[in-house]
Structure formats: structure tokens, C-alpha cells
Amino acid sequence: MKIYTIYSAKTHLSSLIAQVCAGEEIVIARGKTPLVKLVLLTQPEKTRQFGAMRGKATVTDAFFEPLPEDELHTWEQ
Structure with a gap:
């Protein structure tokens, strides 16, 4: 855990944010x-x-077969 004064934190805020994003406290x-x-x-x-x-x-061969006509019409609506 790193400690910074308010003045130092204001001066280096963007780098402190980067440190926090990297997992530091x-x-x-x-x-x-x-x-x-x-x-x-x-x-x-x-x-x-x-x-x-x-x-x-698993993906069987049935996955690659064309859909039945009634189901195709349902998807087209």
C-alpha cells in the first residue's frame, strides 16, 4: 500500500489511477x-x-441440416 499526500495526489492523479487499475492500493x-x-x-x-x-x-450433424419449412417461416416473421 502506497501513501501519498493530497498535494502529491493532485499532481500525479493520472499515474495514481493507472496504479490502482493495475491492482495497487x-x-x-x-x-x-x-x-x-x-x-x-x-x-x-x-x-x-x-x-x-x-x-x-457438442454439435451433431443435425445442426447443419436445413430447417423445416414451418420453422423457416417462423424465423422470417
């Missing part, structure tokens, strides 16, 4: 008295992992 103090903690509001979205559904779903 930042405390802003008045003099030597800690006042607030700068935290990330939302966690960054996790990136997709290739192959995460491997073995959990």
Missing part, C-alpha cells in the same frame, strides 16, 4: 494522517479463454 493522506483510499469501482472484464467450453457442448 493507494491511500491519500493529509500530512501524516490517512484520509481516503483510492479504489477501483469495477473489476476489469476477464478476457475470453480459448477452449473454455471444450467438452461441455
Whole structure:
């Protein structure tokens, strides 16, 4: 956890935000008295992992067959 004074935090706000986004904890103090903690509001979205559904779903040959006429008409509406 890093501690910055209010003056220093105002001067380096953009870099402090980058540090918080990288997972660091930042405390802003008045003099030597800690006042607030700068935290990330939302966690960054996790990136997709290739192959995460491997073995959990199967696609049969029926998937590639044409739809029946009545179902085609339903989708066209």
C-alpha cells in the first residue's frame, strides 16, 4: 500500500489511477494522517479463454441440416 499526500495526489492523479487499475492500493493522506483510499469501482472484464467450453457442448450433424419449412417461416416473421 502506497501513501501519498493530497498535494502529491493532485499532481500525479493520472499515474495514481493507472496504479490502482493495475491492482495497487493507494491511500491519500493529509500530512501524516490517512484520509481516503483510492479504489477501483469495477473489476476489469476477464478476457475470453480459448477452449473454455471444450467438452461441455457438442454439435451433431443435425445442426447443419436445413430447417423445416414451418420453422423457416417462423424465423422470417
